Amino acid sequence: MNKPNYHLYFGRAGHLKAMSEFLLRGWNVAVPEVDEGDDIFVVQHETGELKRVQVKTAKAKSQKESYAAQFNLSLKQLADIKKGVHYVLLVRYLDQWSDILIITQETLFDLYNNHQIGSVHKDNLTLRLTFRKNKVFNKQTDFSIYQNNFEDFLIT
Amino acid sequence: MENLKIYVNQSREGYAFSLLPSQRAIVKSFFGEIANPASQVMVNYDLKSGFEKYYSKLEKYILPALLGIDDEKDLKRIQKISFIDPFTNNIIDTLITNE
Numbered sequence: 001m002n003k004p005n006y007h008l009y010f011g012r013a014g015h016l017k018a019m020s021e022f023l024l025r026g027w028n029v030a031v032p033e034v035d036e037g038d039d040i041f042v043v044q045h046e047t048g049e050l051k052r053v054q055v056k057t058a059k060a061k062s063q064k065e066s067y068a069a070q071f072n073l074s075l076k077q078l079a080d081i082k083k084g085v086h087y088v089l090l091v092r093y094l095d096q097w098s099d100i101l102i103i104t105q106e107t108l109f110d111l112y113n114n115h116q117i118g119s120v121h122k123d124n125l126t127l128r129l130t131f132r133k134n135k136v137f138n139k140q141t142d143f144s145i146y147q148n149n150f151e152d153f154l155i156t
Numbered sequence: 157m158e159n160l161k162i163y164v165n166q167s168r169e170g171y172a173f174s175l176l177p178s179q180r181a182i183v184k185s186f187f188g189e190i191a192n193p194a195s196q197v198m199v200n201y202d203l204k205s206g207f208e209k210y211y212s213k214l215e216k217y218i219l220p221a222l223l224g225i226d227d228e229k230d231l232k233r234i235q236k237i238s239f240i241d242p243f244t245n246n247i248i249d250t251l252i253t254n255e
Contacts, residue, residue: 079242082165082172082196106195109242110176 014057014090015039017097021088022053026155044155051152052085054105060093066132067093073108073118073125081106086152089129099131101146102153115141157186157234162222163242170200173218173239183223186233192224215239215251 003009019029019040027042039055054077058069069091077085087108091099111117117138118127129136129143136143161179165172173196175183180193197218204214211217219237220226237251 076243080165081163081174081176081242082167082198084196106174107177110178113176113245114178 010059010092011055011057014092015055017057017090018053018055018088018100021100021150022153025150025153027051027153042153052083053088054085055088055090057090057092060091060098060131063130066130067098068128068130069093069099071127071129073127075120075123075125078105078109078112078125081109089127089146091129091131093131099136100148101129101136101143102149103143103146104152111141117141157182158236160234160237162237162239164239164248165242170198170202171204173197173199173215173222174242175222187223187225187230190225190227190230194222194224197222213249215249 015031022029022040022042026044028045030041030043031039032041040053041050042053043050056071056073058071060067060069069089071089073087083105085105087101087103087105089099089101089103090097091101093099108117112125118125120126127138129138134144136147160183161176163174163176165174175193175195177195180195183191183193199214199218207214207217215237219231223231225231232253234253237253238247239249239251240246241248
């Protein structure tokens with residue numbers, strides 16, 4: 001689509017998609033008034049438990065027998081591990097929401113430090129995920145376990 | 157265990173000492189059931205400065221809380237602990253447990 005600032009609409013669509021997934025699982029959602037790096041807050045009403053979520057949305061491109069999506073993450077935000085953010089990586093492929101990966105900030109930071117995932121340019125980490133036969137990879141690192149990984153959001 | 161890495165973030169309130177998942181797995185693997193590592197321990201500035209004024213450097217004393225190990229003999233099995241700034245990857249401080 002050639003609409004000016006379409007990327008803003010696309011990103012917002014991703015936020016709303018992520019919010020709907022949390023709502024479906026019984027978590028209330030809120031958008032902070034001031035953008036300090038957290039896209040949405042999700043809160044469990046009964047216990048008051050609050051989690052911070054950063055949503056990243058990418059449009060995937062077809063490859064041979066696979067498709068790939070690229071996410072840009074701020075290294076400064078990623079390194080601020082005290083925040084305990086959950087990253088939600090949403091993939092749009094062939095006009096559908098095809099994949100959702102949920103990974104904690106500390107895990108992603110750990111993978112960046114110890115497995116050299118992604119590539120760094122200035123202050124950003126570019127994470128290219130390849131989806132092939134129900135598996136997800138970045139270079140040699142398997143991200144498949146993070147697909148639909150709502151284990152931190154289960155309500156018992 | 158040769159070297160344990162602990163990441164240190166600062167916030168408005170104080171310091172957060174974090175143990176990443178891979179390090180927690182190493183601690184668990186090395187110590188077995190006696191260890192119960194946490195992902196993060198936070199200490200506010202007042203507590204840290206007050207403690208260090210009357211005792212000594214705080215870093216050594218947050219280890220039991222962070223690693224879930226309270227026996228000093230067990231802690232000394234970790235030869236070196238590096239406290240790292242996650243933004244720069246620079247080592248802020250090093251603790252040699254046998255000193």
